Amino acid sequence: MKLPLSEHRYGEHGVVLPPERSDANDALDVDLDRRRQLYRSMREMRTFEKRAYDLFMKQLVKGTSHLSLGMEAIAAGFGAAMREDDYTFATYRGHAHTLARGVPMTPVLAELLGRANGLMGGKGGSMHLTSVEHGMMGSYAIIGAHLTIANGAAWSAQYRGSGQVAVCFFGDGTTNIGAFHEALNYAAVYRLPVVFVCENNLYMEYTSIHDITAVPHPAADRAPAYGLESIVIDGNDADEVHLAAVTALDRARSGQGPSLVEALTYRHGGHSRADPGKYRPSEEVEAWKAYDPLTVYRERLVRLGVSEDELDAIDASVLALVDAATEGAIAGELPSPESAFTDVWADGGWSWRN
C-alpha cells in the first residue's frame, strides 16, 4: 500500500498540506463505469450536504449536524466496494455513509428536518441515521462505541457463515478513546470480518490531532499493536480509497480478519454547525479546498475521456434529486405526538409497569 503522507509537505506547527496534484492515480485499476459511479456518488453527497447546510441557515434543520463536505471520497469509495448485504456503522458525521448505501435522499433529509417521513420518523435525527434494510446499521454519536458494535455484527456474520463484512467509519479523534483499543484487539483476536476506517481529517474536534496524539498517524501507527498492517491512504482520492476498500473487504470476507485503514482527508467546514473552524491555518484550509476530492476526480475523468457535458449532466441530475428531496422533506408532516411513545420496547410500546 502506498503511503502518500510521505509525500506531504508540512507547514509549521502541525499544519498538514495535501499531496501535490498529480495524474499518477489515473492509471489505477478502476474501470470507467465504476469511476462514473464514484463521481456521481460523491456529487450526491456534496450536493446533499450543501443543501443540509442551507436548510440549517434557514433554520429548517434544528439541533446540530456534522457535514462530510470535503470527505466524500471515503464514503463513496467504500460504498461502491461493499456487497449489498454488508453492514455499515458510521458516526454522527454519517449523512454521506447513509447515502453511500443507497438510502433515498428524501427520508434522510426529512429526518434532519424532524418530519414524520424521516428515516426514523424524526426520533433519531442527523446523528443517528439508520436504515437496516440498506445495511446502514446506524450512526453512533458517542465516540468509539460503534467500533465495538461493528465487531458484534461481524461476529454474527462469522457465526452464521454469511460472508458479510462490517465496515466501521470513525474520525481521528476516536483513536484516543479506550473503546477503539478494546475493539481492535477484540477484532484481531477473533479474526472478525470487519474493516475499520479512520477518516483522519487532521482535527479531532477543534484541536489538531497531531497536538494531542503520541504518534504521527493516529490510526495506522497503532495498528501494529494489534498485529495489523499500517495502512495510510489518500482519502481524497476516490480510486485509491476504492481499491483499498476492495482489498480490505476481500481480506475480511475470506476469513483473514480485520483491517484498519487510515484515510487522510480534510473537512471543508468546522466540526459541527456551531463551529466556523477558525482554529485552522488559512494556508492549510485553502490548500485542502484546492485538493477537493470532487475537483481531483472530475479532472481525472476528463483526462480519461469522459466529456464535461456528461459530467455536467450528472451534476444536473443530482441537483434535481436533491431539489426533489428538499421538497419532499419540507412537505413532510410533523411526527404525530403518539410517535414519541412508540418503540421503546419490542411490543411497540413504552409501558414499564402493569
Added chain:
Amino acid sequence: MAQLSYRDAVARGIAQEMRRDERVVVVGEDIAGAGGVFKTTVGLLDEFGPKRVLDTPISEQAILGAAMGAAMTGLRPVAEIMFSDFFAVCWDIVVNQIAKTRYMTDGQVSLPLVIKTGNGGGLRFGAQHSQSIENWAMAVPGLKVVTPSTAEDVVGLMAAAIRDEDPVIFCEHKGLYASKGEVPDGEIVDSLGTAKIRRPGRDATILALGMMVPRALAAAEDLATRGIDAEVIDVRSLVPLDTRTILGSVARTGRLFTVEENPQLLGWGAEIASIVADEAFWDLDGPVQRITTPHIPLPSADSLEDLVMPSAESVASTVEKALQS
C-alpha cells in the same frame, strides 16, 4: 425435582435455551474454560463448544458492543459482566447504545440480548465489588431489569430473558450463589414483569429483592412469633414492574415496607413508595417505610458490612416498631 444451587441454576437456564435455539451464544471474561469466576457457566463450553461459548479479554465495552452488534444482526447473546460494579466502565454501551437504539431507529433494530452479572454485597468484597446496581439500570428507559432470589426463578427468568426481544439486565445475587432450592425437572420458562408472594400475610407488606428476600422471609417468621403476620413479596422484576401485585397486597395489609440493599437515595423502593402514595394512599394505615443500606459505599470489614446492610433483625424490628406505634 432436584436440589440445585443458585449458581448451577444459572448454567441450567442458559443451557436449556442454548439447546433449543442455536442463535443463543455466551460471552464474557473467564466464562468458557473456567466456567466463570462464580462458576455460573460450568459445562457450557463442553456441551456447546468454543463457537458458542467465548472467553473474552478484559474489555467490557468490547464485550457488550459485540453482544449488541450480534443481537441486531440475528443472534441472541448472553454477555457476562463479572461484577456488576464493572458496568461503570461500559455504561455507555448499555445506556446510550443498547437501551436507546430501538427507539432512535423507530423500531428498525431489535436487541434480544441478556447481560448477566454478579451483583450485590455480603461477601466482604468492599465498595467496588459489592454494589447493587439495579436502580442504575432501572433509571434508563429501554432496559428490563430482573433479580431472581431462588434457583427455580433463576432458571425460569433466565429463559424468559433470553427469549425476550428486548435487552434484559439479569442481576444474579453473589450472596445467593451457594444457596440451594428445589427446582422442577424439565423446561422452565417464567415471565418477566411478575412479582411473587413468597409468604402471605395480613398485617404488613414487605417488598424485597435478591438476597433481601430470604432476609425478609426470616424477619416475617420472627415477626410471626410476636403476633405480626407479614406478607413478603419477591419483586423479582423491576422493569417491567408488577405494580398490580404490590398494590393488591397493600390494599389488604395497609402497611408497606421495602427492603433494599442499595444505598438509600433513589433506590427502587422510592419509586414504589411514590406509586403507592399516588395510587393507594387511602389504603395505607401508616407511612411507607424504606429499609435500605445507608447512603454510603459498602465497607469491607465483615462487622461493618453486616452493620449497614438490612438484616432479618433490622427488618423485623423496623416492622414491629412501626406497627406498634
